Amino acid sequence: MANNSPDIKQDIKIALVGSPNCGKSSLFNSLTGSRQKVANYPGVTVERRSGKYTTADGKVITLIDLPGIYSLKDRTLDERVSRQVITGTHVSESQPDLLLCVADSTNLRVHLRLVLELKHLGLPIILALNMHDMAQRDDIRIDPEILSKELGVPVVTTIAVRRGSLDNLKSQLSRTLNDLPPKQESMPAPTTRELQQQARDIAARATLSEGSQHKITRQLDRLLLHPVFGILIFFITLFGMFQLVYFWAAAPMDLIEGGFTLLQGVISDILPDNWFRSLLNDGIIAGVGSVLVFLPQIIILFTFILILESTGYMARAAFIMDRTMAMVGLNGRAFIPLMSSFACAIPGIMATRTIEHHRDRITTIMIAPLMTCSARIPVYALLIGAVVPNKPIIFGLFGLQGMVLFGLYLIGIVSALIVAMVLKMTLTKGVAQPFLMELPKYQLPVFRHLMINLWERVKTFLRRAGTIILYAAIGLWLLAQYPKKPIGGLEPDIFYSYAGIMGRALQHIFAPLGFNWEMSIALIPGMAAREVAIGALGTVYALQGNEGQVEQSLRTIIQSSWSLPTAFAFLAWYIFAPQCLATLATVRRETNSWGWTAFMTGYLFALAYLAALAVNKATIALLA
Amino acid sequence: MTIRYLSDLKKGEEATILGFDPKSCKDIDFARDLEDRLLEIGFEEGLNVKILHEGPISRDPIAVRIGQMTVALRRMEAAAVRIYDGKP
Numbered sequence: 001m002a003n004n005s006p007d008i009k010q011d012i013k014i015a016l017v018g019s020p021n022c023g024k025s026s027l028f029n030s031l032t033g034s035r036q037k038v039a040n041y042p043g044v045t046v047e048r049r050s051g052k053y054t055t056a057d058g059k060v061i062t063l064i065d066l067p068g069i070y071s072l073k074d075r076t077l078d079e080r081v082s083r084q085v086i087t088g089t090h091v092s093e094s095q096p097d098l099l100l101c102v103a104d105s106t107n108l109r110v111h112l113r114l115v116l117e118l119k120h121l122g123l124p125i126i127l128a129l130n131m132h133d134m135a136q137r138d139d140i141r142i143d144p145e146i147l148s149k150e151l152g153v154p155v156v157t158t159i160a161v162r163r164g165s166l167d168n169l170k171s172q173l174s175r176t177l178n179d180l181p182p183k184q185e186s187m188p189a190p191t192t193r194e195l196q197q198q199a200r201d202i203a204a205r206a207t208l209s210e211g212s213q214h215k216i217t218r219q220l221d222r223l224l225l226h227p228v229f230g231i232l233i234f235f236i237t238l239f240g241m242f243q244l245v246y247f248w249a250a251a252p253m254d255l256i257e258g259g260f261t262l263l264q265g266v267i268s269d270i271l272p273d274n275w276f277r278s279l280l281n282d283g284i285i286a287g288v289g290s291v292l293v294f295l296p297q298i299i300i301l302f303t304f305i306l307i308l309e310s311t312g313y314m315a316r317a318a319f320i321m322d323r324t325m326a327m328v329g330l331n332g333r334a335f336i337p338l339m340s341s342f343a344c345a346i347p348g349i350m351a352t353r354t355i356e357h358h359r360d361r362i363t364t365i366m367i368a369p370l371m372t373c374s375a376r377i378p379v380y381a382l383l384i385g386a387v388v389p390n391k392p393i394i395f396g397l398f399g400l401q402g403m404v405l406f407g408l409y410l411i412g413i414v415s416a417l418i419v420a421m422v423l424k425m426t427l428t429k430g431v432a433q434p435f436l437m438e439l440p441k442y443q444l445p446v447f448r449h450l451m452i453n454l455w456e457r458v459k460t461f462l463r464r465a466g467t468i469i470l471y472a473a474i475g476l477w478l479l480a481q482y483p484k485k486p487i488g489g490l491e492p493d494i495f496y497s498y499a500g501i502m503g504r505a506l507q508h509i510f511a512p513l514g515f516n517w518e519m520s521i522a523l524i525p526g527m528a529a530r531e532v533a534i535g536a537l538g539t540v541y542a543l544q545g546n547e548g549q550v551e552q553s554l555r556t557i558i559q560s561s562w563s564l565p566t567a568f569a570f571l572a573w574y575i576f577a578p579q580c581l582a583t584l585a586t587v588r589r590e591t592n593s594w595g596w597t598a599f600m601t602g603y604l605f606a607l608a609y610l611a612a613l614a615v616n617k618a619t620i621a622l623l624a
Numbered sequence: 625m626t627i628r629y630l631s632d633l634k635k636g637e638e639a640t641i642l643g644f645d646p647k648s649c650k651d652i653d654f655a656r657d658l659e660d661r662l663l664e665i666g667f668e669e670g671l672n673v674k675i676l677h678e679g680p681i682s683r684d685p686i687a688v689r690i691g692q693m694t695v696a697l698r699r700m701e702a703a704a705v706r707i708y709d710g711k712p
């Protein structure tokens with residue numbers, strides 16, 4: 001038997017509910033100190049997340065952040081989770097004791113409809129009129145007291161992105177929690193139209209000043225959604241992004257590379273030439289170092305993506321790309337998960353939960369790994385740096401290397417679209433999904449949030465370098481120690497070791513692509529994650545180095561020991577190869593099907609092999 | 625008076641929403657529940673709509689202003705919104 005007295009009942013649970021993009025996750029972060037993803041487009045949160053909030057009088061409360069919903073008629077997987085949690089039908093999450101409804105003050109009429117629908121659930125409600133700052137700027141004035149009377153629930157204004165502005169909400173929370181009314185019988189809600197009528201009436205009565213539409217948004221959209229300039233700007237943005245990834249990263253990369261070489265030098269000076277020195281220099285530093293060098297590029301790319309996400313441009317990109325996506329049977333909305341996959345395919349695949357039709361969702365999941373994720377950057381950048389001259393082109397405006405990187409991204413996108421088209425014509429046929437999406441108002445990115453998000457990304461990258469890449473480097477180093485070189489052997493030690501034996505065995509498969517045995521061996525640890533292959537190459541080549549020789553960077557080694565056809569084939573391989581176990585595991589979970597997972601793995605490996613083969617042969621023919 | 629739909633409007637044109645007519649959409653499967661969706665995102669009888677932007681290819685999708693917000697949709701969906709010219 002539940003006890004409703006707040007003194008005895010310890011585990012009070014509050015759910016954040018509201019339409020998409022109204023600021024639920026921002027509020028959640030501000031109240032709990034969490035770092036959930038916040039971005040300015042609808043459909044950012046796709047899972048329930050919980051955190052702890054401590055009230056002014058010291059009560060600890062569980063707060064649940066939920067995906068945005070338009071109504072309790074869920075149509076997508078993310079909306080279903082929200083509906084299940086707040087109606088108490090979720091398998092593992094019990095019904096919350098209180099709903100903290102969040103509404104966008106600049107669009108009260110629409111957001112109130114949901115609040116009215118939620119009232120029929122019988123749960124106590126607090127309404128937060130969020131984006132109060134935006135409403136003020138656009139001269140929209142709402143009287144919270146009138147609204148509170150009309151709705152029969154407490155109403156407070158909030159600015160979720162400013163922690164200092166939440167005092168109203170916090171004291172209201174304490175007040176409500178001290179005297180929490182019990183849940184009442186839920187009632188069936190009237191039709192959408194009736195709810196809307198009520199919402200419109202109430203909104204009209206509570207609105208003191210209608211205000212105007214956000215001016216900057218109107219003006220910016222005139223440019224960014226322009227049929228000609230809009231597209232131009234879209235491509236220039238993407239293109240510029242990759243140019244700058246190259247251009248700005250050059251100096252810090254040299255610094256990091258120099259730092260590691262220096263470190264190796266110092267270690268060589270102070271340690272005697274024994275196994276330990278080799279483990280440090282050739283195993284760990286060569287392996288982990290070759291990947292860490294690419295940190296600046298990854299930071300720059302993420303900064304751009306975060307800015308695009310937080311300004312509201314993503315929804316515009318979806319608008320611009322809708323027609324193109326329609327040609328392959330998808331919907332402009334599917335472009336947002338694909339764009340997220342530039343950072344990493346895993347959040348991209350998760351984001352497909354907002355896609356309604358199962359088959360469209362499957363199609364999008366199947367093509368997400370073709371979008372160039374940031375783990376490919378070390379692979380691409382290393383090889384481009386080694387084999388593409390850094391010539392200025394087109395009147396010295398652009399660098400050839402940045403251009404090639406952009407080209408690799410484009411190949412990924414175009415292949416994704418082609419695969420989607422083929423799938424839609426065969427395995428995932430069906431009618432189109434509506435493309436109905438609110439275009440959010442533009443926002444300036446909040447610097448603090450940008451930094452926090454960036455730091456989370458950097459941490460993930462560093463953690464990977466400190467775990468998988470480190471273990472792979474050590475593992476490979478161990479495998480490269482025995483058996484020792486036979487008397488009179490001409491090749492370096494590693495050639496005769498277990499690592500060498502494995503690499504040479506695998507090379508039978510990869511020889512047609514022009515891969516040597518060093519590359520073949522690097523592909524195995526590279527299954528864990530793409531950049532691990534680079535770490536592995538670093539270790540393999542460091543172990544081959546001559547004793548007397550100065551330490552060389554992996555780039556210089558590749559420059560001198562790989563032929564162009566080999567290097568290009570390796571790039572082609574990495575455009576397609578599904579070399580990331582975490583992605584495969586996510587696909588398995590999200591599709592709930594081993595069949596689709598196997599299909600994806602199979603088709604990507606097949607494409608990778610064929611593409612690498614074709615590129616290798618074509619380059620050989622061209623150079624002949 | 626001929627019946628007009630939101631999908632007939634060009635960029636810059638304004639009209640008032642008269643009602644919804646999902647059956648005027650080509651696809652039955654697609655039209656199911658389209659009225660509720662349009663209502664939920666903020667379309668409503670009596671509201672003024674204006675086409676703000678058109679997509680680059682065959683002027684699709686469109687971005688329309690309803691009240692204080694901008695909504696993007698395809699002409700195929702806009703075909704379910706009946707309108708009449710002029711102010712409410």
Ligand SMILES: Nc1nc2c(ncn2[C@@H]2O[C@H](COP(=O)(O)OP(=O)(O)OP(=O)(O)O)[C@@H](O)[C@H]2O)c(=O)[nH]1
Pocket residue numbers: 018019020021022023024025026027037038039040041042043044045046066067068069130131132133134158159160161162310443
């Ligand atoms: N100016 C202003 N911006 C806000 C406020 N609250 C949220 N935002 C911004 O609004 C956007 C959406 O915020 P989120 O917290 O991601 O919204 P959400 O409701 O969790 O969105 P979904 O998860 O997609 O349903 C972000 O760009 C926030 O920075 C606010 O009070 N004022």
Ligand SMILES: [Mg+2]
Pocket residue numbers: 024025026037038044045066067068
């Ligand atoms: Mg959210």
